Amino acid sequence: MNWKTIKHFKPSEFDDPSVPMSSKLMNPSTIIHLDNLRWFTGWAIITHNKFGIRGCVCVEPGGHSKNSHHYAKHPEGCSAVDWHFECKADPRTQIIKVLQSGFTGIGIYYDWKWDGKSLSVGFHTDLRKRPQIWKRENGKYIYFLK
Numbered sequence: 001m002n003w004k005t006i007k008h009f010k011p012s013e014f015d016d017p018s019v020p021m022s023s024k025l026m027n028p029s030t031i032i033h034l035d036n037l038r039w040f041t042g043w044a045i046i047t048h049n050k051f052g053i054r055g056c057v058c059v060e061p062g063g064h065s066k067n068s069h070h071y072a073k074h075p076e077g078c079s080a081v082d083w084h085f086e087c088k089a090d091p092r093t094q095i096i097k098v099l100q101s102g103f104t105g106i107g108i109y110y111d112w113k114w115d116g117k118s119l120s121v122g123f124h125t126d127l128r129k130r131p132q133i134w135k136r137e138n139g140k141y142i143y144f145l146k
Contacts, residue, residue: 001028008038013047014056014081016072022057025072027079030127034081037101043087043094046114048122056081069105069126080105080126084112084119091121104128108135 001024003011009031014023023031038045049056057078058068069080085094091110098106107124114122133144 001026001031006031006035008035008045009047013049015049016057017049019057022072025057025078027077027127030079030081030125033102033127034083034125037097040101041085041087041089041097043085043089043097045083046086048082048084048114069128076127076129079128080124082122082124084114084122094121094123098123098125099133101125104131106133108133111136 001011011021011023014026014031016022034045034047047056057072068074069076069078072078087094089097095108098108103125105124105126105128109122109124110120112119112122135142135144
């Protein structure tokens, strides 16, 4: 990964909080896609790896589903990031931009909190081989593509 080409992020924003420098285990294309989305929208993107949240690389299993693309040892490679925009755009506009981003795995969450505040919308994005889009409603996952 050539971090000199990444304009809007630092490696630490993708690390497992308990394993410094673990961002090197991520699929570089994920970081490039997110950087391009940040450039395209002009909206800040906050990755969810702070406050002990394991939302980017997970070196050790735990906190995600068994076959999560967050895991460093995932067979397709670690390509997942949980995050949210820091912007005033409505959730529908944000979702449209994410759907246009080129990510093949997209989760849409209306029930996330960040720094003690409810988010209007948060996202899981990854680069899985078989495209999948989903949302969570009342604790249940609703899949649009399987």
